[in-house]
Amino acid sequence: MRKIFILFISLLMLSACTNGSNQDIEKENLSIICPAGAPALGFYNKLDNLQIAEAGIIKAQVLSNDKPDIAVLPTNVAVALINGGAEYKLASTITFGNFYICSTGNDEDGIMSKEDNIVLFGEGSIPDLVFHYVYGNEFDDAITYVNDASVALREIVSSTSEADYVLIAQPALFTAISKNEKAKEYANLQELYYEKSGCDMYQASIIVSNNIDHDVAVRFLSEVKEDINALLENPEIIKSVIEEKQIAQEDVQSLFGNVDADISVIKNNNGIGIGYKNAYDNKQAIDIYLELFNLKGTNEEIYFQ
Amino acid sequence: MKKFTSNKIFLRICGFVLFCLLWFVASEIIQQKTFILPGPIETFKYMFELLQKPYIYNCIGTSLLNMIIGFTYSFIVAFILGVISGNNYHFKEMLVVPMTAMKSVPTASLVYLILMFAGIIKVPIYIVMLVCIPIIYEAVVSGIENIDKVYLDALRITNVGIIKANVKIKIPLAMPYILVGISSSFALSFKIEIMAEVITGSSKLGLGSAIATSQRVDPTNMVPIFAYSLFAIILMVIIDTIISYLKKKIVRL
Secondary structure, eight states, rough: OOOHHHHHHHHHHHHHHHHHHHHHHHHHHOOEEOOOSHHHHTTTTTTTGGEEHHHHHHHHHHSSSSSSEEEEEEEEHHHHHHHHHEEEEEEEEEOOOOOOEEEOOOOOSSSOOOOSSSEESSSSSSHHHHHHHHHHTTTGGGGGESSSHHHHHHHOOOOOOOSSSEEEEETTTHHHHHTTTTOEEEEEEEHHHHHHSOOOOEEEEEEEESSHHHHHHHHHHHHHHHHHHHHOOTTTTHHHHHHTTOOOOOHHHHSSOEEEEEHHHHHTTTTTTEEEEEEEGGHHHHHHGGGGTTOOOGGGBBBBB | HHHHTHHHHHHHHHHHHHHHHHHHHHHHHHSSSHHHHHHHHHHHHHHHHHHHSSHHHHHHHHHHHHHHHHHHHHHHHHHHHHHHHHOOOHHHHTTHHHHHHHHHHHHHHHHHHHHSSSGGGGHHHHHHHHHHHHHHHHHHHHHHTOOOOOHHHHHHHTOOHHHHHHIIIIIHHHHHHHHHHHHHHHHHHHHHHHHHHHHHOOOOSSSHHHHHHHHHOOOOOOHHHHHHHHHHHHHHHHHHHHHHHHHHHHOOO
């Protein structure tokens, strides 16, 4: 019994030491948290402080006692949180939509109609809302919902799938087409959204904590903007950074997913929808986008200026 | 020959080989193997590749450390509360509702609840604590309550102090129950810890994070998921064996 007691006390002391050292390191740099995929690519030059998490987790983290300095969230979620009292400002948007309709090759006539089997992911969330904004309720009887993009991808690749058209995001579409010869891009929802609304889709945005020094935040955002512009000019730059910092393959995957697929998609007309636009300068476009979520126009106070 | 074929280890190896054969046959029957049910050969090959990189060791170490820290804290809290409840009816009744709530609340909800108070990194530790505390608590309480009345009567007669009575007599007598609680919650804590990592989807290390990442990178390839799951199973078998050995040692004492 005595030995077991001593062992437990030792483990307690060990855990206490571990916690202390981590906190010291975090205070020196701005902590960044963002979802995996396109948003994470924008921070390829800030990997030391970057943490990936699901959007729901990021939302909870922003409201918690352990707030990140910088967070990336769906724009509608970011605005709702700030309006609800979260101590952040909406700074800029870094992804402008990466949703596509993929035809699986099962539909003989190759034209999406009410008689086909259409699979969407994220019922009630951004992909679903964008689809309905573009197409209305015309196809509602033909729609089946799945949980997320990975399940949607399986609907395209599986030989037993009965889906004719599947809503999917990049770079999952790139992966799907590489695994299913008959699959191809049927519609680009970003283009259709632009035709209908006259604006870009301000999908995911950076929010900045009010506790950060203003100049530090301005400098940070300016660096992110430069990094994203450099990425768009030369997508291979990610690989150079990874090589230079000698990041292990598995760590790269946990941050960016399939980097080769990401690079190919960016080279192909920036299919992943990454970019950088100041939020305040594009307030009107953001307000139009937020109408999808029944959110009224934003107040100037929520913007980082 | 009969002694050899009746040997526990031999029988367990036979069971494992039979399982692998069934697995192999099932994966061969299904088309699109890597997509739905990768076979043992592909899985073991991938596991072998993983073993040559530091990543898997970091993941296993992180998950184990989170589990051990969470379990240690939960044992201390549950043990203290259990001993008090075992000795005091009123205190025990006061804890009925909180313990029931802790047992019943969905683990996925706990993740979001805990995030409000702790960072992403600590979520798996707290999840393990909240799941294990009720189990160990009940084991300690049951152990103390099921002590033979003869011993309790003897304690009353001898007029031993309450702390000495618990430390020297009640807790040792309750040990079989406590050990059962420890072994069942320990195994569960590992599964829960991995699940918490998957739900948070964090880029930090851990077997759960590795599973979530592999799904993100290529959802059509199930080989990594099977491989990481097998690592978790093998670890649990090892831990279970150690716990069973320690249990026998402690009971003998």
